[in-house]
Amino acid sequence: MSAQPVHGHRYDRPRVPRTIGGISGALRGARRAQFFAELLEAEQGPELNNVLTTWWGRAMLDTDPDRDRVHEAAEAGTLPVTTMDEVIRRRQRLIAS
Template structure:
């Protein structure tokens, strides 16, 4: 039996390949499955997403800090500005900012009533 005939015979009796997962098929997204408590989608945690979300008067400061950051600090800069952007668009943002500036911990302020 030739090599080609043996290969065909093996393939004819081989198990079918396992089903492709969504990850294998390239259909997985890094986007969160859920949004905010009020139904809005969170701001993307990317430089472009944050830049678009911060008020225009803050945008140049954001870009300046990102530009000055090195590989050990850039993640912290992005996270800090992302949190600011989320706070800016929160209807209670001014109140939250004032309470945190007065010394209350941010986690205590941001806890929603009824949340665990």
């Protein structure tokens, strides 16, 4: 099994920049409006950081090239699963290489 990314994604440059512009550019329609509503209500500091982090994660999921395939597999019950121990082992091997 290979630990290489399927899409040739570079980990030093995320698909969605962790900026207000990057996040809003990746979101569409009502999701973008909801992001801006939460952003405008957040106070500078931890609250604003939480809004940005939460919505960055949603934007990354929204822009995943395999999003539809993964969603269909999850609903069909055919999505591969693994244990947390295996995830940790894979990450340790990746870091060591």
